[in-house]
Amino acid sequence: MADSGKRKREVVDGNSETEGQEETRKNAVCNEAGDNDDVASEFLLSGFETKAILRDSAREKNIFVHGKIDDQEAVVILEKTPIREDSLSELFKNSRLKLEMRNDIYSTYHLHPPPHLNEIKTTVVCPATEKHVKKYLLQETFLLEETGEDYRSITLPFIQSQSFSLQWVYNILEKKAEADRIIYEDPDPEVGFVLLPDFKWDQKQHDDLYLIAIVHRKDIKSLRDLTSEHIPLLCNIRRRGEDAIQKRYGFPATKLRVYLHYQPSYYHLHVHFTSLSYDAPGCGVERAHLLSNVIQNLQNEPQYYHSRTLSFPLRADDGLLSRFKDAGRL
């Protein structure tokens, strides 16, 4: 569990507003509920006292609320459900429209569908600890500028002090775990890697295609360690990774976004492959570096990533942020 916890960190650090809910789903195994449960639950929230809105997203139509259920701390997560194609004809037939405005060929309406066609998915965490509340609370993020010197004097010592376990990565590389999930491997110790679907992708549709290439070499922590020496490794990942995705999923390289994160979620070099049309968490310019640009930069300047100032976002509660503050760099 500690191992998979590391990978969830990536989700928690990402920008997706539904990340908390994602994790809840993972924690929860679907149980059949009895009739008694049904009756007890029906009015569970009727006396809910709201204490605070932890976060909400107008874009994703969700809200995370902290409050009390019968004197117990609770977090309630509401999210409207997607509009299903197979419910459209009933929706059109049985809903009333209220005109809002009309202009030329355009008009807008308020539509009030029957309750059974317009559900809100509700997740309750109860009793909730302070840790739960903190997890769901939207954290401010700050953009840091890290010089090469900052990396060596602040970031690197911080990474080393954290002694994150990479055992789960080594388990994958040594086929001690997730061997059945690997979709391609180049076993070469210098330029080799394994390619497997990211946990966020269920492989059911290509819309949100997401794979990760993890290198066999254990001596490259991140983008910061890359020099022109690593160009053959990076070119190999790009070419063979794209080929493998084309072969396995029929998904062409021209529709892929191939990039590294800085800071990464774990300090063993890995590369993200996501569908260009998927707004993947962490693909923003403040954290992602296109592999093709990384290769070009190293070709033109072997020590590019040792010497440049790199920007990256950090959540307010990230320990690295305090280190930058302590060093008077923020």
Place this chain on the structure above:
Amino acid sequence: MADSGKRKREVVDGNSETEGQEETRKNAVCNEAGDNDDVASEFLLSGFETKAILRDSAREKNIFVHGKIDDQEAVVILEKTPIREDSLSELFKNSRLKLEMRNDIYSTYHLHPPPHLNEIKTTVVCPATEKHVKKYLLQETFLLEETGEDYRSITLPFIQSQSFSLQWVYNILEKKAEADRIIYEDPDPEVGFVLLPDFKWDQKQHDDLYLIAIVHRKDIKSLRDLTSEHIPLLCNIRRRGEDAIQKRYGFPATKLRVYLHYQPSYYHLHVHFTSLSYDAPGCGVERAHLLSNVIQNLQNEPQYYHSRTLSFPLRADDGLLSRFKDAGRL
């Protein structure tokens, strides 16, 4: 209208799933509707025949449907409304929950709120032309790799052949339009610029803060034209833009993402300032270039953006894509 049409292109080219709806809202001026209209509209969609789903987003809870209303072509856009904080207590009091599963402290439910608390915003375009249908249809996007030579032999001639009007930009710079929207100006002809809120931002909250700096110089089309000569201009935009946003909105530079697009929506140099916590359309690594990186790259290599291969996404219906295909570059 032609002028503002140019700026809408930016929305249409972006990745936001709601872009079509955005534009509809802009086209439509809010009219008061009479009682007769109300009655006529109430059942407008009851006989709607669906022909095709043009696009939908499970994340944003919307769907774009092509079909017929009384033998007329129509596009209907449905989008669930955000969950409002001020409706929560009524929602909790008056909704029934149906237990889905329970596991330890986690449980999930189906919640069916009363119709008046759970609206779907509906937009109807009728009669709709083929152009409307095409506009709302989700277009595939492809990642292009443009070398410096490709730019000069394919992209630049294409841009010139399009003769996009930049009159709306000049109107802003000369205070013939939108003068009241400008929040800061440096009038210097070499390093000066105007800063104003992007149309996508209503300035009501900082969550989706979005401003644009437009340079006074008229001879810089895009990132591709930048050389070390322009470093003072770029540094000036960054420093004074950040200062102006801090002064006007109390919003600090450490929470800003400052970047250029390549390709841009219009070929007059401009810089985007967005809130780091806002997942702005077009802030992905495949299209955005952090201003701080651009400055560094030019400091280290004066002709960086003339010589490098740059990647960018193009929609399947973009004329530039055909040019790359015709040149055998795709």
